[in-house]
Every structure is written in C-alpha cells, then in structure tokens.
Amino acid sequence: MELNFGLQNILFLAAFGVAIYFFSKNFGKIWRNINLGKDVNRSDRPKERWALMARVALGQSKMVKRRAVAGFFHVLIYVGFILINIEVAEILIDGILGTHRVFMPLLGPVYDAAISFFEILALLVIVACIVFLFRRNVSVVPRFKDLKGWAKKDGNYILFIELVLMFALLLLGATEANIEGNHVDGWIVSAQLAPLFSGLDQGTLIMMERAAWWFHILGIFAFLNYLPYSKHFHVIMAFPNVWHSKLEPSGQFSNMESVKKEVELMMDPNADPFAAPAEDAAEEPSRFGAKDVMDLNRIQLMNAYSCTECGRCTASCPANQTGKKLSPRKIMMDTRDRLSEVSNVIDELGQFEDDGRTLLDDFISREELWACTTCNACTEACPVNIDPMSIIVDMRRYLVMEESAANPSLNTMMTNIENNAAPWAYAQADRANWINE
Amino acid sequence: MEEKIVVPTMAELAASDKLPEVLFWVGCAGSFDDRAKKITKAFVKILNKANVDFGVLGTEESCTGDPAKRAGNEFTFMMQAMQNIEVLNAYEVKKIVTTCPHCFNTLANEYPELGGKYEVIHHTQFINQLLKDGRLSIEGGSFKGKKITFHDPCYLGRANGIYEAPRELIQKLDAELVEMRRCKSNALCCGAGGAQMFKEPEPGKKDINIERTEEALETKPDFIAAACPFCNTMMTDGVKNSAREGDLPVLDLAEMIANAEDL
Numbered sequence: 001m002e003l004n005f006g007l008q009n010i011l012f013l014a015a016f017g018v019a020i021y022f023f024s025k026n027f028g029k030i031w032r033n034i035n036l037g038k039d040v041n042r043s044d045r046p047k048e049r050w051a052l053m054a055r056v057a058l059g060q061s062k063m064v065k066r067r068a069v070a071g072f073f074h075v076l077i078y079v080g081f082i083l084i085n086i087e088v089a090e091i092l093i094d095g096i097l098g099t100h101r102v103f104m105p106l107l108g109p110v111y112d113a114a115i116s117f118f119e120i121l122a123l124l125v126i127v128a129c130i131v132f133l134f135r136r137n138v139s140v141v142p143r144f145k146d147l148k149g150w151a152k153k154d155g156n157y158i159l160f161i162e163l164v165l166m167f168a169l170l171l172l173g174a175t176e177a178n179i180e181g182n183h184v185d186g187w188i189v190s191a192q193l194a195p196l197f198s199g200l201d202q203g204t205l206i207m208m209e210r211a212a213w214w215f216h217i218l219g220i221f222a223f224l225n226y227l228p229y230s231k232h233f234h235v236i237m238a239f240p241n242v243w244h245s246k247l248e249p250s251g252q253f254s255n256m257e258s259v260k261k262e263v264e265l266m267m268d269p270n271a272d273p274f275a276a277p278a279e280d281a282a283e284e285p286s287r288f289g290a291k292d293v294m295d296l297n298r299i300q301l302m303n304a305y306s307c308t309e310c311g312r313c314t315a316s317c318p319a320n321q322t323g324k325k326l327s328p329r330k331i332m333m334d335t336r337d338r339l340s341e342v343s344n345v346i347d348e349l350g351q352f353e354d355d356g357r358t359l360l361d362d363f364i365s366r367e368e369l370w371a372c373t374t375c376n377a378c379t380e381a382c383p384v385n386i387d388p389m390s391i392i393v394d395m396r397r398y399l400v401m402e403e404s405a406a407n408p409s410l411n412t413m414m415t416n417i418e419n420n421a422a423p424w425a426y427a428q429a430d431r432a433n434w435i436n437e
Numbered sequence: 438m439e440e441k442i443v444v445p446t447m448a449e450l451a452a453s454d455k456l457p458e459v460l461f462w463v464g465c466a467g468s469f470d471d472r473a474k475k476i477t478k479a480f481v482k483i484l485n486k487a488n489v490d491f492g493v494l495g496t497e498e499s500c501t502g503d504p505a506k507r508a509g510n511e512f513t514f515m516m517q518a519m520q521n522i523e524v525l526n527a528y529e530v531k532k533i534v535t536t537c538p539h540c541f542n543t544l545a546n547e548y549p550e551l552g553g554k555y556e557v558i559h560h561t562q563f564i565n566q567l568l569k570d571g572r573l574s575i576e577g578g579s580f581k582g583k584k585i586t587f588h589d590p591c592y593l594g595r596a597n598g599i600y601e602a603p604r605e606l607i608q609k610l611d612a613e614l615v616e617m618r619r620c621k622s623n624a625l626c627c628g629a630g631g632a633q634m635f636k637e638p639e640p641g642k643k644d645i646n647i648e649r650t651e652e653a654l655e656t657k658p659d660f661i662a663a664a665c666p667f668c669n670t671m672m673t674d675g676v677k678n679s680a681r682e683g684d685l686p687v688l689d690l691a692e693m694i695a696n697a698e699d700l
C-alpha cells in the first residue's frame with residue numbers, strides 16, 4: 001500500500017470536516033425542533049417495531065405494494081444508494097490516508113466483482129433517475145401535478161445530483177483505465193467507456209481522474225448537507241419514523257387524558273368542586289388540541305421531517321380526489337414549513353416568542369380540516385407510515401374545544417348527543433321503538 | 438313474512454336473572470334511522486332463527502360518542518363513553534355484537550382504556566361464526582349467481598383490518614363477488630365518516646358518495662352490498678343520483694342473509 005500524504009489530503013480532511021460539522025449542526029437543530037413537540041409514548045412492543053422497520057423502511061414493502069413501476073425503480077435507486085456507499089467508504093479512506101483504491105490489493109478478485117457490480121448499479125440508477133425525471137416533468141404523474149416552486153425543484157435537484165454523481169463514478173473508472181502503471185483496466189461498464197478517452201495524453205487523464213474523484217466525493221458531501229433542507233431527508237428519517245409507527249388499529253384515536261380527568265371529576269358525585277387543584281395540575285396542557293406545531297406531539301413532528309412529498313396520501317384521499325381543498329400531503333408539508341419558521345425564530349431569539357403566526361389559519365385552513373372523513377386512506381397509503389389524519393384531528397380538537405368553532409351542523413349533532421344521546425333530535429325514550437314498529 | 442321478532446332488553450333479562458351470552462349494540466342509526474332499522478330487524482331475525490341468547494340495552498343505550506370524537510369534541514365523547522361503560526359493566530357484559538362499524542371501532546378500541554373491556558364483534562363476523570358453527574344454514578336463494586359488489590366500510594376495513602368476513606358471506610350466498618377498482622385496504626370512503634354524515638360537504642367537484650357509486654356501477658352489479666348503516670345511506674343516495682333506484686338495491690349483508698333464508 002502506497003501512502004501519499006500531501007496537500008490533497010489536507011484539503012480532503014478539511015472538506016470532510018466542514019461537511020460533517022454542518023450536517024451535525026443541522027441534524028441537531030432538527031432534533032431540537034422535533035423535541036418542541038409533546039412527549040408521547042411510542043416505544044412499547046419493541047420487537048414488533050424493529051420488525052416493522054425492517055419490513056417497511058428497509059424492505060420498502062409499501063412502495064412495491066401498489067404501483068409496481070415507481071416501486072421497482074425506487075428500490076433500484078435505494079439499493080444503488082446503499083451499496084455504492086460501500087465504495088464511498090473506500091474513497092474516504094483514500095482521501096484521508098492518501099492511498100489509492102486501498103481495498104483493491106486487499107480483496108483481489110472480490111474487489112473487481114464488487115466494483116463491477118457497483119458499476120452496473122450505477123448504470124441502473126442512471127436509468128431510474130431518467131425514468132423518474134420523465135415522470136415528474138414530461139408525462140406528469142397526477143400526484144406530482146400540484147407540486148410547485150421549491151417542492152417541484154427539490155425533487156428534480158435530487159435526481160439530477162444522483163445522475164451526475166453516478167456519471168462521475170463511471171468516468172473515474174474509465175479515465176483510470178487509460179492511466180499507465182496503476183494496474184487498473186476499468187470494470188464492467190467503465191472498461192466499455194475507456195476507449196473514448198484513450199486518445200488523451202497522460203497529464204489530461206490524470207487531471208480528469210482526479211477531477212472525477214473530487215467531484216464525486218464533494219458531491220456526496222454537498223448532498224449530505226442538502227438533505228436536512230429537502231424532502232430527501234426521508235432516507236434517514238424513514239427509519240426512526242417507521243419504528244415509531246402507531247401499532248394500534250388505525251381507527252383507534254387517542255383518548256385525551258386531560259379531558260378524561262375533567263369528565264371523571266364532573267361525573268363523580270363525591271368530588272369537591274372547590275378542592276385545591278391536584279399536584280399534577282402543572283402538567284395540564286396549555287390548550288386542548290393543536291393550534292400550532294408545539295401543540296402536536298413529537299411523532300407528528302418527526303412525521304413532518306420524514307415526508308417524502310410523494311403524494312400517495314393525497315392521491316388516495318376521498319376529499320382531495322373529489323375536488324376539496326384538503327390534501328394530506330399539504331398538511332405534512334405545512335407542518336414542516338411552520339416548524340422551520342419556528343426554528344428560525346428560536347435561532348434568532350434563543351427561544352420561541354410569539355411571531356403572530358400559527359399552523360392553523362396561516363398554513364392550514366379550517367375548510368381543509370373539516371373536509372376530512374377520517375377514512376385512514378392516507379395513513380394506509382403512506383410508504384413511511386406517516387399519519388396526517390392525527391394532525392387533522394388534533395386541530396379539530398382545538399377548534400371545537402378551545403374556540404367552539406365547529407362547523408355549525410356539527411354543533412347541532414353534538415348538542416343532540418349531549419341532550420338526547422343520539423346525533424339526531426330523537427328522544428332517548430323512543431330509542432327502543434323499533435322493536436314494536 | 439312479518440314474523441314477530443323477539444328482542445329482550447337487558448333490564449328485563451336482569452330482572453329474571455338471565456344475563457345473556459351476547460349484547461346486541463344497536464347504535465343510533467340502527468335505532469332511529471328508518472332505513473337502518475330494517476337492517477337491525479334483519480339481524481334480529483337471524484339471531485332469533487339461530488336461537489342466539491342475546492339482549493339489547495333499549496332505552497338505556499346511548500350514542501358511543503364516535504361522531505363527537507371524530508369531530509374533535511373529546512368532552513362529549515368522554516361523557517358518553519363513561520356513561521355507557523357504567524351501564525355495560527353494571528350488566529356484566531362480556532361480549533358485544535354490533536351492526537355498525539363505527540360503534541364497533543369505538544367499543545373495541547377506545548373504550549378499553551376507559552375501563553370498558555369487552556369482546557366486540559361485527560355482525561358480519563358474527564353471522565359467519567353462526568354459519569360455521571352450524572347454528573344457521575343458508576342457501577343462496579334469490580342471490581344465487583347474482584353479481585354483488587361489496588363496499589368496504591373504512592371503520593371495518595382499513596381501521597380494523599376486517600376484509601374477509603363480509604366477503605365470505607357473499608360467497609355463502611352462492612353469488613358472484615365483483616370487486617371494485619379500489620377495494621379492501623385501497624377502498625374509497627363513502628364520504629360519511631369523520632362526522633361528515635352530519636354536515637354538508639366542503640365545496641368541490643363532486644360528492645364522495647357519487648364517486649364511489651360510479652365505481653360500484655362500473656362492476657355492473659345486480660346488488661351493492663354494504664356492512665354499515667352510514668355507507669348504506671350514502672350508497673343509496675348515490676344510486677338514486679344515477680337514476681338506478683329501483684333496479685339496483687343497496688342491501689346490508691344481514692338483510693341479504695335474512696332474505697336468502699326468507700326470514
């Protein structure tokens with residue numbers, strides 16, 4: 001093994017350090033933001049959770065379940081992404097130590113097989129990226145149609161970056177094959193490309209090889225730091241997010257402990273209405289339901305950072321598909337956008353102070369909230385087990401219990417339940433009349 | 438055909454110290470809505486025919502609180518739940534069968550944490566069990582060879598993973614089950630859930646029940662089968678809207694089984 005420590009390595013270490021520093025900083029910020037949410041217990045049944053994570057996040061079971069095309073190519077890019085990272089490990093070592101293809105002499109034929117395999121993957125990833133760019137921009141898949149501005153660009157940027165990174169990887173092998181004395185003939189794909197560069201002189205080739213190498217690794221560093229700002233953050237967040245999935249039947253809504261306590265007191269004939277507040281009164285929520293992101297729980301906020309903006313939820317939403325304003329994808333994107341806004345306030349002032357804006361009304365309108373049928377189609381469709389419905393319900397809880405601002409016909413329904421124990425205005429005494437009718 | 442149905446109430450049964458094996462939770466729609474009352478009666482006929490030892494709460498039953506909870510009113514829900522649990526526990530209820538998926542979901546999933554722990558069964562599962570145990574037997578009757586499409590209720594299917602029980606019943610009717618484009622976990626809502634039943638829909642291009650009915654019509658069915666009183670209403674309205682009223686009945690599976698047996 002030939003060590004060749006020099007200026008290049010110092011530059012590499014600096015780039016590596018900067019990349020890691022900024023990534024950790026942004027990741028830390030996201031972690032802090034998630035923790036602005038309320039605590040919620042989602043770590044019961046750990047065995048089931050690991051199995052679910054293996055199946056849904058690692059195995060992408062929900063991606064391939066419905067539409068085979070998108071599922072297939074997504075798995076391709078994903079496998080490519082993971083395996084090619086093994087090669088990135090080598091690049092890192094080379095960059096730090098000044099070695100050149102450090103694993104090659106160690107692994108021998110296994111190395112050649114592995115790199116050939118990676119090159120095939122790279123080629124397939126290129127195909128997949130082209131297919132995806134086509135689906136997003138040319139024969140636009142319906143669920144991508146209403147993505148505009150940043151969200152639309154974000155998706156394209158990612159695919160474009162992946163494309164160039166893969167080209168750089170192939171270029172690396174192809175130029176190297178023409179460089180004398182380094183015992184590299186190229187691998188399965190790059191060997192085919194090598195003749196294209198055979199006419200170039202050694203100096204140019206060495207420069208091109210170095211350029212491709214640097215481009216590839218700097219591209220990866222840049223990509224890493226692009227993640228926290230992008231929907232592509234799901235490559236990381238999908239795992240903890242799926243691990244924290246709701247395991248109960250999806251129809252089961254949470255029972256609000258605070259409401260339960262109050263109702264118990266109301267119904268208890270022995271309760272002393274003037275009794276001093278219980279000791280745990282301090283833990284009472286500041287408000288019922290959710291008006292802003294801090295009223296949501298941590299899992300809901302983690303959901304927002306895990307959303308891939310794929311729109312599978314919206315494409316299956318009965319309200320959205322019949323032209324209502326509600327879109328579960330928008331609910332998740334709004335939650336993330338508002339959380340980023342809150343994050344900026346905290347960065348600036350050291351803590352959150354009222355900025356005159358809230359998730360409700362400034363991002364999500366009441367009309368959207370009231371259109372939901374709580375049908376769970378969105379939660380079922382989501383490939384990373386996000387639950388947009390729970391946010392809708394929490395915001396309805398705020399509207400009804402804090403603002404008494406339910407949709408008017410719903411108020412009638414609720415008054416009926418309170419007065420005569422049925423959602424319609426029938427007397428409870430008539431409830432058994434059907435028996436003799 | 439108007440045979441007398443026998444419906445003992447829990448109060449009567451308790452008075453003679455004969456608490457039944459299972460409680461039939463009728464639900465608000467089943468008790469008050471004219472269309473849904475027919476489903477209730479059809480199911481009672483099946484229970485009578487199979488000699489099931491059951492009771493109803495009658496005037497002691499009250500709304501589970503489901504629509505209030507889905508609308509965001511946890512207070513009203515909690516009050517309903519606690520009252521109901523008190524009544525149910527006083528009668529030492531262990532097992533509940535219900536014809537409404539919304540009652541089913543609330544009783545089975547949301548009551549246990551509040552002290553109401555029961556075995557809760559949807560009527561499509563219950564009828565299946567009766568058939569398997571040989572307590573009831575059917576022949577296809579008027580449904581033999583007919584095309585039936587089944588609309589999955591959200592709160593039975595996706596919400597609780599029950600997809601097969603209703604389909605097995607259609608098979609027992611010797612009918613041909615024709616699936617809609619979106620079915621089972623992928624099924625489209627009828628538009629009634631989440632308290633939508635009690636309000637006008639938000640502005641949009643189309644009503645959800647119309648969209649769903651059109652999808653049902655694509656299968657060219659002779660009957661639309663439902664397993665929820667609210668879905669039933671929505672699909673019936675949808676069929677009316679497409680001027681197929683009269684020749685395309687929307688029936689609950691309990692009604693189909695009862696009809697097949699000429700009960």
Ligand code: SF4
Nearest residue numbers: 317372373375376378
């Ligand atoms: S639960 Fe609500 S938001 Fe989700 S798909 Fe159904 S109607 Fe749409």
Ligand code: SF4
Nearest residue numbers: 307308310311313382
């Ligand atoms: S919530 Fe899930 S299904 Fe909806 S856009 Fe985000 S990742 Fe896709």
